Amino acid sequence: MTSAAPTRATPPASFNDTQRPYRTDATLPDLLREAARREPDHPALTATGTAGLTHGELDALTDRMARLLADLGVGPGSHVALYSDRTPLAVAALIAVLKAGAAYVPLDPAWPRQRVVSLLRRMDVACLVAGRPTLRAAQELRWEVPSLRHVLCPAIEARESWEALLDREMVETFFDFLSAEPDPLEAAGFNLRRSHRPYRPQDVADYRDHVASLVHETSGHDAAILEVGCGSGLITEAVAPTARRYVATDPSPVAVDKNVRIGAEAGSPVEGAAAYAHEVADKVQGLFDVAVLASTVQFLPDMGYLLRTLNSLAGLVRPGGALVLADLIDPDVEEHAGLRVPPRLLERLPELLPRFVSVEVRRRPAGAFAGELEHRYDAVLHVSGEPAGAAAPVDDRTGTGLRVWTGADVADRPATPLPEAATADDIAYAIFTSGSTGLPKAVLVRHGAVVNLVDWMNREHAVSPADRLLFVTSFCFDLSVYDMFGVLAAGGTVRVAGHDEVAEPGRLVEILETEPITIWDSAPAALSMVMPFLRLGTGSGREDLRLVLLSGDWVPLALPDEVRDAFPRASVVALGGATECTVWSNGFRVGEVDPDWPSIPYGRPMQNARYYVLDEELRPCALGEPGDLYIAGDCVAVGYAGDPRLTAARFRPDPWAPRPGETMYRTGDRARWLADGNVEFLGRLDDQVKVRGYRIELGEVRAALAQCPGVRAAEVLTAGGTGEGRTLAGFYVPVPGGPDGATVRDQLTGVLPAYMVPARLLSVPALPLAPTGKVDREALARLL
Structure with a gap:
């Protein structure tokens, strides 16, 4: 293929002669059900460490899951979030969402919590599906999003989520060991990391006295006190001497015995009971003025367990009494492996558990405590004056969140x-894409558009039940749409690569060499990371891979030949388009690579897609003439969720449409038609760039950088050329005495995904200006 010199010849209509019939009334569940009927016993989903699912099993499982979702009120018009890494059950959950008639919204667990909360609120998400490793974080999100009524974790087989997370042997062994430690600080759970010892005896004493004051303030002296999670006896020795009755409970019998002994030695009898927090109400008799959990909540297995425990303990507290929760971890303030409790959950407790009449959330004054203790908070939960007794169960169908659906x-x-x-x-x-205004955009895609894509890809590349795709992309990257639904609709197999496998390119090579993988699909940078490890591999088992799909960024000219050298049967296909046009809308089979090409050609429009290269007046450009690229046809998305103005600006009426009412999408790309009917991509018109396969609006990164405390002005550029070497560089003007680069980076990490945080951050006294009054980006680039 050779590049044509610019001419005034109009692109012939045949370039967009792409109409082809497909099932315009079909949905994705229709395609998947039909595949299950054709290939019920053929593997559908496989992964390391799992038995996998056949197409028949997947169909049955997703029917069950869809019925549960429907019972929870999920249906047409609903949005269900997926907050999970790649697993077969996560794929099944997405199919179930579609079968229930809802739309799925993928969220990356690696994104900052603040970003996830914001997106859940914007999409009015009703239900969230979590993986087992992300369940705790999902339960935290539950209380920050008013619309989010239900959390589902299908990976947990137990009826209650906490039953699967509570390892009794590990808990008892750990706390037996801790309570027996000779060092009093370590026995109390402080300074456990020998290399990091921030607490002195006085710091721990200050914390002990703080908890004692909370208890005394709530109950006064001569009160009946119940301590849940008594540990080393730190609180017992401070509170028991003033109590009328003191009962100390803990999962560790060693800890309980130690607390009883402390009381005896002080002349203040302490009753003890070895019990987990949820068992205390069954093992302790009588009523108490105060129940206290000090540095205990963080060790509970999950939020459902906490709510169950609070509900049961309320029945042990006399009317007008209280529960004191000390040393709580706020997820907005602190990263921690233990259970974190959003204050919003406690504030809503009276509406969730009727026994609680009011809640006081108490923040600690700055500088009052050492180390992590400074950032913690406390809460006093006041029990109503109703007669004591077992708290009434609450119907979870109302969306109280008292339990996780499993x-x-x-x-x-x-x-x-x-x-x-x-x-x-x-x-x-x-699916969210980066937004130039500082907010991500949610692209809404119809079933019919995906059915058209699947029909084209599977026909064009003869995808069949014999195919097995290695699924390595994030659910938040729209390549995943074909990876899942396209291959499953063909009756093929999706080999789900886990997070740890994708993080190790050598492990991916092992899979390619030892398993019958026939299709690879990724951004070029992801495959480029694997190529050096292929040279270290055995070289065996590489005859199966027949199709390599590359998209999302410039394809390096050398990569197709490297792929074919490593996999002799592989056909390399470069694909293009936009998230707003349903994953891909054009393709190019890469044969012999001309070393003089500026890049791998963009290709030809797919079936039922039309490409227009237009000038500023929306007139068609001549062959070879650069212009703005627009995409039209059945692939075009509905628009952006909740943003009609941006939708109207980017999705414009198509004056050449064969049917009235169709739109064309303004891609923001520069392109030109070549004489052979291929499109050549010439770069971006605006601030949108591709970095390691991710489409990023520089405006969103710039807005986040400018909003960092102590930053007066900011600019963001790309550096490192094109393709996999491209990175982001951020420039900021600090106020006098403002933040250094490390501080700014920490702030950005809290609000942006890792791939959007600039690799380089430079402090400058002022942003240079061009004669137009705009920021002189070339001058900034010279600073790199």
């Missing part, structure tokens, strides 16, 4: 299909 709830549902809930015109998913 795989046991899924198994309770029948494996029968729901009535057809979605149509081809309904939204299948919303």
